[in-house]
Amino acid sequence: AQKVTQAQTEISVVEKEDVTLDCVYETRDTTYYLFWYKQPPSGELVFLIRRNSFDEQNEISGRYSWNFQKSTSSFNFTITASQVVDSAVYFCALSEAAGNKLTFGGGTRVLVKP
C-alpha cells in the first residue's frame, strides 16, 4: 500500500524567511507520480507541481523549489523568502502509474507572520 508522510503539522515563520516542507513516501511501484497542492484559507486546492519517478531533476518556479530524492523517498518543497500570501496548508500526494488515484499526506500548515 502507498503511504505519504508529512511529519511537520505546522510551521510558523516570519516573512522573508525560507521554509522547507518535508514529504516522505512509500510505494512498491517503480513508476509513480508525486504532487504538491496548496490549500489557502479560502479552502480550495491548488495544484503546484507534478513529478514522475524517472525525473529526479530539481525544479524551481519563482520562489518555490522542489527537491526529489529517490534514494530517501523524499520530495521536499522549499519556499524562499516567504510572504504572508504563502500562509496555507500544503499537501504532498502520490499516485500510482495506472489509475491516477491520489494518496495524500496529512498536510503541513504554514503560517507566515509579517
Add this chain to the structure above:
Amino acid sequence: DAEITQSPRHKITETGRQVTLACHQTWNHNNMFWYRQDLGHGLRLIHYSYGVHDTNKGEVSDGYSVSRSNTEDLPLTLESAASSQTSVYFCASSQASPGGGTQYFGPGTRLTVL
C-alpha cells in the same frame, strides 16, 4: 474557461437522511474522484470513475455511492447520513493518460450531519 463545480457549497442535514452532493466538470475529463477531508487525515479517496458507467470504491467508501451516467457529472450519495460523515468533500477530475493526469479539484462542499 473549463472548470469543475460542486453544489451545494454548504449543507446541513440530519442523521439518517439521504444526501446527494453534485460534481460537474467541463474539462471533458474521463477520470473523476471524490475525496473527504478531515482534520489529521488529509484527503481520503471515497469513490472514483474512469468513464461513463464505471465506478470504483476507494479507501473510505462505506456509506457512500456514486453513479456516472455522463462524462461531466459524478454525484456522491450518502445513503443514510451519519455524524461520522460530517466533513469537507472534494470532487476532482483528470485526463485519462498512460502516466496519469493531474487532478484538478472543485471548491469543496462542507457537510454537517446533526
